[in-house]
Amino acid sequence: MTAIKGSTAKIINLNQKMAAKKGDAPPEPHKGSHTRVIAITSGKGGVGKTNIVANLGIALSQLGKKILIFDADMGLGNLDILLGLTPKYNFSHVLLGEKSVSDIVIEGPEQIKILPASSGIQEMANLSKSMTAHLLGELGAIIDTIDILLIDTAAGISSNVMYFNAIAQEVLVVVSPEPTSITDAYALMKVLSIRYGVKQFKLLVNMVKDIQEAYEVHRQLKLVSEKFLDITIDYLGHVYSDENIARGVRQQKAVCDIYPESQASRCFNSLAVKLCQSQAYIPPSKEAPLFWKELIASKLDLNKS
């Protein structure tokens, strides 16, 4: 705890130094954050992460939650395209120091806020400690106003994907019933558990024909991971294979937005309820000021060096 407190102080110091350099007033320390930070990830691409993030965001917003989606697919971010949005600025402008996080946030359907990705961004893990601290300060200013931050990660197991999964409080793994999706999800959880100490995962099985298929995917993954990895995988839910999702993609609208009565939309609504009922693995606490920043700092070992 002392190490965490030390690292938080260091973040604030660095932020103040950076702000002072730019001639701005030092940022106010943030009040306690109640925000849940959830990374949505899969290993394999094309399993439905971005559609899930967008629709889950809408369904959670309809339950009265304030939602921010961070498109962290720095190579092929396409959340904006999926929702028919045309952001003027993106995350690269924040990294270049030209814009603040609140300048680049745009509004999507149901008042969800979106932080657009940028392509060709340098590896988050390779950012300097002072830049990381600066970004945390920038994010902190907006994160305190929202209930749930959903992070849409890229495919694969690049350092950026690992970075965003490691800083989240919860990792939601999306799989489809295809064997390649299941093996890629396993590989991702293996790396996250061995190298980053992530031991608990939530599973969402997408594109299923029936609920038995979803349970079977969970059973298979649970069986191998309990045997070979020291992790737990909780079943969050499933989304049926529904052509309305593809119809929505073609119209650049989320299925929950234009086909709210579809089978897929009903799945997203019940997933949102289940997510709200489930606990964050690392519970956010109002008593712990700067909680999420401490979490990030401790996970990334910012207190070293």
Ligand SMILES: Nc1ncnc2c1ncn2[C@@H]1O[C@H](COP(=O)(O)OP(=O)(O)O)[C@@H](O)[C@H]1O
């Ligand atoms: N439940 C579903 N039923 C039918 N098609 C789906 C479903 N979920 C996703 N898709 C389709 O799969 C494709 C990939 O989805 P996307 O969200 O872009 O995946 P990812 O972000 O994992 O790469 C899209 O063309 C989308 O229409």
Ligand SMILES: [Mg+2]
């Ligand atoms: Mg995607």
